[in-house]
Amino acid sequence: MSTVVLLCITGLGLGALYFLVASGLSLIFGLMDVLNFAHGALLSVGAYATWWAASHSFGYPLALLFGTAVGTLASVALELGLIRPLYRRPREQVLATVGVGLAVPALLSAIWGADARTFPVPGALAGTFTLLGASVPVNRLVLIGAALVVLLALRLFLGRTRHGLVVRAGVEDRAMVTALGIDVRRAFTLVFAIGGAAAALAGGLAGLYFGSVDPTQGGSLLIFGFVVVVMGGLGSVSGAAVACVVVGLVQQFANYYSTAGLGDLSVVVMLAALLLVRPSGLTGRLA
């Protein structure tokens, strides 16, 4: 029983990390048709900024805030500097993000080395607590809590604000929104800012989860981010939320009850199977 509880909480924690990556990816793809390969780089930027601040005696909450802010700025800079000039060439937009996804991790490993750096986990989050007989690391709860807050904030933003309305309408039919006289392109920058903030937050929390930061972390989380986004249906935040819970849990349970690595394998096989049975993903959106 205690093992099952531990696996559940850890799986949900991992799913929370995936959700933070996937929510931004999903919105960006839904609105702009850009598969953002630089999302992993944004995560790494957030992770390194948080790590830098935390090891320069900022407190962890402040460091996380700093990392998220840096990631958001990087994301906005990416959108304004590289994506915006290519609005008429969607294929090139994707390629530009591939280039950034290549260059940023290389730059990070040039500055701080290719090896993993130990993340200074604060004492309050390093311990465990007992739940139904299982001793669960506290940081899993932090991850789950952060993901829930982001999910709630995104739902409120998308459902209750005017900008959220523009984003939702843009995901449904961008041409129609433009025809109604609304400048969707302002929403592009907004969506990139939100996505970048969530990814950078994921980076800072990933440091907590893995206990270290390294330049390739973003890339490997990005792959599972893609898996979650496609499973949940592109452009759907709620779909991504459901998919990340499934993916996180399956991965943890399969990794524990069979050989290590089979969990990762079962997730990608699950994606392939789901796409072949239901090409539109869980929520029935066009993939």
Place this chain on the structure above:
Amino acid sequence: MNVPAVNVASLLRRWWPVPALVVLVLLPYSALPLPGLLDGPIGSPGSLQLLALCLVFGALATGYDLLLGRTGLLSFGHALYFAAGTYATDLMLTQAGLGFWPAAGLGLLSGVVLATLLGSVSLRMTGIGFAMVTLAFAQAGSILVQRDPGGVTGGEEGLAATGLPGSLVGIQHTANLYWIALAYLVVTLVSVRWTVRSPIGRVWEGIRENERRVEVLGLRPYGFKLVAFVLAGTLAALGGVVYLLLTGGATPQTTTSDFTLSLLVMVVLGGSGTRWGPLVGGVLYTWAQHRLASLAGSGTIAGLPSVLRVPLSQPLFLLGVLFVIVVYALPGGVAGLPARVRARTVSRSVPRGVQA
């Protein structure tokens, strides 16, 4: 009297690849030093090894462009078929103890079978769905190789090949490996050129431009796309076998999605959908990656201030930046450069003529 001269020029324009190939075949006998471009003279083993790698990746990019540039299929799983060629051959050598040629044959065959099976499944999807399914399959392969559940692939350390024929091993036989790489390049270029100009190639072009219209014409795109997928996968598997010879083993890095992305970068860098573009991109990328890495360790870079030295020490950073620049400034890739220059000189000279 000028007629023969014109003929020579037009002959040269049509047949220049032949003398170029002859030069490439003869390169191992050359002792010409190319300072800056290569470490030693062209015929030295180190230079030949790098040249062979460049040729292999040029050919791989050409094969990948069969999907990306010719048929308009964005596959994120091309590394899988390359790695299938490498690892299957390697396993036949180390585990089954076969000779090199049967092992290579089986390695190639496994690539073909894998491409046919997975291609026929993933091509049921289009667009992003296809990209993601191919990514998922390739990722599954990559995980299998790296986690190594059966204890045969060597996991993260890779798998050194054993039992290779003596004439293909060792530093004194690098020229043989170079010729094999060159032969692989020729096979790739010829089969891509031949299929692209065949009726199937016309249909590929149609699928790339507008798949719906191909369907309206009464053709089923599925079969044509599958042919492209299997041919590209076969060429990749063959490249995997050549790569195994060149590096003397299989490495898990060749199974990753990063490997496929680097192929994508090569194709776009050189010019997608052109005859020579992917080759140029592959050669340029591979050369830059190796040369920049050794430049970074040299004194010229170490003496620079850290603001310049740190980014310059990472070839991938420079390649990423270069790639973004090419995407911006040169939409046709390097292969489109001569046409752009010509267009610019023409457009510059025309207004002058109008004014006069």
